[in-house]
Amino acid sequence: DAGITQSPRYKITETGRQVTLMCHQTWSHSYMFWYRQDLGHGLRLIYYSAAADITDKGEVPDGYVVSRSKTENFPLTLESATRSQTSVYFCASAVSYEQYFGPGTRLTVT
Amino acid sequence: RKEVEQDPGPFNVPEGATVAFNCTYSNSASQSFFWYRQDCRKEPKLLMSVYSSGNEDGRFTAQLNRASQYISLLIRDSKLSDSATYLCVPERDTDKLIFGTGTRLQVFP
Numbered sequence: 506d507a508g509i510t511q512s513p514r515y516k517i518t519e520t521g522r523q524v525t526l527m528c529h530q531t532w533s534h535s536y537m538f539w540y541r542q543d544l545g546h547g548l549r550l551i552y553y554s555a556a557a558d559i560t561d562k563g564e565v566p567d568g569y570v571v572s573r574s575k576t577e578n579f580p581l582t583l584e585s586a587t588r589s590q591t592s593v594y595f596c597a598s599a600v601s602y603e604q605y606f607g608p609g610t611r612l613t614v615t
Numbered sequence: 616r617k618e619v620e621q622d623p624g625p626f627n628v629p630e631g632a633t634v635a636f637n638c639t640y641s642n643s644a645s646q647s648f649f650w651y652r653q654d655c656r657k658e659p660k661l662l663m664s665v666y667s668s669g670n671e672d673g674r675f676t677a678q679l680n681r682a683s684q685y686i687s688l689l690i691r692d693s694k695l696s697d698s699a700t701y702l703c704v705p706e707r708d709t710d711k712l713i714f715g716t717g718t719r720l721q722v723f724p
Contacts, residue, residue, distance in 0.1 A: 536710055540714070545716070546716065547619070547702070547714040547715045547716045547717070548659070548714035549714075550711065553710065553711065555710065563711075593656075595658055595659070599710070602647045602649070602664075602706055602710070602712065603649065603661055603664055604649075604661070604712060605661065606658035606659050606660070607658060608657070608658050609657070609658050
């Protein structure tokens with residue numbers, strides 16, 4: 506089905522572990538984004554990508570790494586997870602500034 | 616000043632009511648504006664895009680006042696299914712949007 510998907514939908518990991526969140530879109534949108542959402546905060550931009558092999562930092566990039574070797578995929582890696590990275594992570598893709606979001610990944614770091 | 620300011624609510628309204636949400640933004644360079652709705656624990660969904668003075672889509676009307684840096688969303692004939700958080704989202708600069716915490720709407724029978 507066309508759209509934007511994220512996996513896993515739920516993840517529990519331990520402090521210090523590396524974890525990768527996957528994002529896949531079928532629209533061939535050039536732009537893709539990673540956000541986190543915490544209680545009391547709006548969506549905060551972690552990283553974004555204008556095209557394959559082009560990525561840039563957002564507001565809160567520390568502790569995260571991204572790559573984009575293919576237009577349709579934009580994985581987000583937490584290199585060494587910390588409790589402060591417990592959050593809901595949303596991936597989005599965009600056309601003409603209109604962003605369309607995936608269903609989110611709920612990550613808990615214990 | 617915050618980049619986006621909205622009354623967090625909640626706005627509690629009966630079915631059939633008309634309700635309006637206001638939003639002010641600080642970036643005078645913003646050209647594009649969006650309203651998203653977000654249901655509890657779900658992803659934001661694009662409700663409406665505003666590129667000129669306003670936009671209308673069925674029961675929903677958005678109005679933009681660039682001089683006052685103010686945008687509003689009017690919902691007519693509220694339905695129970697309209698209960699959600701409504702996010703006013705201006706463009707920050709090329710490619711990026713500014714998300715605030717939104718206004719919560721609760722429609723009751």
